[in-house]
Amino acid sequence: MAYWLFKTEPDELSIDDLAAEPNRSFLWDGVRNYQARNFLRDQVQAGDLVFIYHSSCKPPGIAGIATISRAAYPDPTQFDSSHTYFDAKADPQSPRWFAVDVRYKQKFSEILTLDKLKKIVTLEMMPLVKKGNRLSVMPVSSDEWQCILSLI
DNA sequence: GCCAACGTTGGC
DNA sequence: GCCAACGTTGGC
16 A cells, blocks of 8 residues: 555645545546656555645645545546547557546645645655655655654 | 746757 | 757746
8 A cells, every 4th residue: 555645726626525525436637747647557556545735726735635446547538629638649549648536535624734844854855845846646655644644 | 927847849 | 869949837
């Protein structure tokens, strides 16, 4: 069982959206970065736990936890020409982009802000806290996971 | 809205 | 294969 952090814009999909339907599996689509794609496709497994990070909002930070309810499968939006995430170069025989399913687990009583996370020495190796980092799917070590839980 | 960081594209 | 131009991310 591994730990992850996924970024999402809460306007698109937030921890509250997940919490509103706690038994539903939500499609985690739209990952269009190869490094993030490789993590999703090759390493994320059903049962893994994920910090849900809200980005492009005020304040940015970790909002809660979800569980991976289905491992990687081809992201259907890449083949949908009416969709924002459509990719004309994606081939159904050899999909380029992958999605997973997630299910609600926990909402934090308050957002664990990026500002706060940046001040924690144990977390300084996380891509999340590094300037200019744009990785939207990243692994979290067991130490980092425990450290973040202790901050709630 | 600005802009730094950085990933992708495409001409050569 | 290089690299300039361009587009996107995401904090501020």
